[in-house]
Amino acid sequence: MPAQTQVDQRLDEAALDGAPLVDCRDLACTFGTGEAAVVAVHGVSLQVCPGDQIGVTGPSGSGKSTLLHLLGGLRSATAGTVSWPGLGGHPLGVPGRIGFIFQGPSLVPSLDVLENVTLPLLMADADPAEASHRARAALDAVGVGTLAARVPDELSGGQAQRVAVARALVCQPRLLLADEPTGQLDHAAADVVMTSLLDARARLGAALVVSTHDPLIADRLSGRWVMRDGAVAGASSPAERVAR
Ligand SMILES: Nc1ncnc2c1ncn2[C@@H]1O[C@H](COP(=O)(O)OP(=O)(O)OP(=O)(O)O)[C@@H](O)[C@H]1O
Numbered sequence: 001m002p003a004q005t006q007v008d009q010r011l012d013e014a015a016l017d018g019a020p021l022v023d024c025r026d027l028a029c030t031f032g033t034g035e036a037a038v039v040a041v042h043g044v045s046l047q048v049c050p051g052d053q054i055g056v057t058g059p060s061g062s063g064k065s066t067l068l069h070l071l072g073g074l075r076s077a078t079a080g081t082v083s084w085p086g087l088g089g090h091p092l093g094v095p096g097r098i099g100f101i102f103q104g105p106s107l108v109p110s111l112d113v114l115e116n117v118t119l120p121l122l123m124a125d126a127d128p129a130e131a132s133h134r135a136r137a138a139l140d141a142v143g144v145g146t147l148a149a150r151v152p153d154e155l156s157g158g159q160a161q162r163v164a165v166a167r168a169l170v171c172q173p174r175l176l177l178a179d180e181p182t183g184q185l186d187h188a189a190a191d192v193v194m195t196s197l198l199d200a201r202a203r204l205g206a207a208l209v210v211s212t213h214d215p216l217i218a219d220r221l222s223g224r225w226v227m228r229d230g231a232v233a234g235a236s237s238p239a240e241r242v243a244r
């Protein structure tokens with residue numbers, strides 16, 4: 001059986017079990033050592049389940065980006081554990097299962113827009129012609145299909161962020177992690193990006209975790225994790241927020 005088919009089968013089995021996409025137990029991440037050590041995240045025990053939509057809020061430096069990187073397997077924990085039972089294992093071993101939108105500029109400057117969005121599909125071993133077709137559809141879905149031939153330097157901040165959203169969605173991920181996706185955008189552009197993310201979550205049946213400083217953005221998501229000094233000081237599920 002080809003490797004990808006085996007992975008798909010494992011994923012289907014996990015999904016049937018209703019397994020959490022991410023499961024954190026007493027998760028921590030410290031940068032540096034000794035007197036210079038910075039405890040960016042500590043004591044986080046939370047799950048992300050299929051269909052969840054969570055806004056992560058908290059002051060600058062409270063650990064939001066570090067936590068999202070840990071959830072996405074982009075950074076290793078220095079204590080505690082994180083596992084991905086509903087995704088079939090570590091995200092780096094099953095490319096395309098998580099779509100990540102980074103806080104800063106993240107498009108590859110030497111590739112045009114279409115190539116940037118095609119890249120994750122090629123990394124997941126998609127057929128190149130099919131990958132290009134799907135990348136065009138993903139760009140159209142967020143309203144930037146006409147920019148396919150431009151390079152990132154030729155885009156506005158809002159256009160670049162919509163391309164980053166298309167890149168995150170193109171593999172039809174089960175989990176979308178968006179780190180301040182609207183931080184550099186005006187209200188109208190922020191609204192377009194958030195609507196794209198929420199539509200994709202609904203269409204794919206994915207979970208969506210968004211870090212933000214903007215209360216209007218956070219209020220569009222039914223669950224909330226509030227971070228303070230590296231810890232999740234308050235977590236509320238959709239049901240609790242509705243009940244308040
Ligand atoms: N690579 C790194 N090396 C050393 N310290 C780091 C590193 N990345 C983050 N930190 C520190 O970890 C802490 C948490 O940073 P993080 O970027 O996760 O916060 P944040 O909540 O995302 O902040 P912001 O809202 O400004 O984006 C901060 O004190 C930061 O200075």
Ligand SMILES: [Mg+2]
Binds near residue numbers: 064065066103179180
């Ligand atoms: Mg951050």
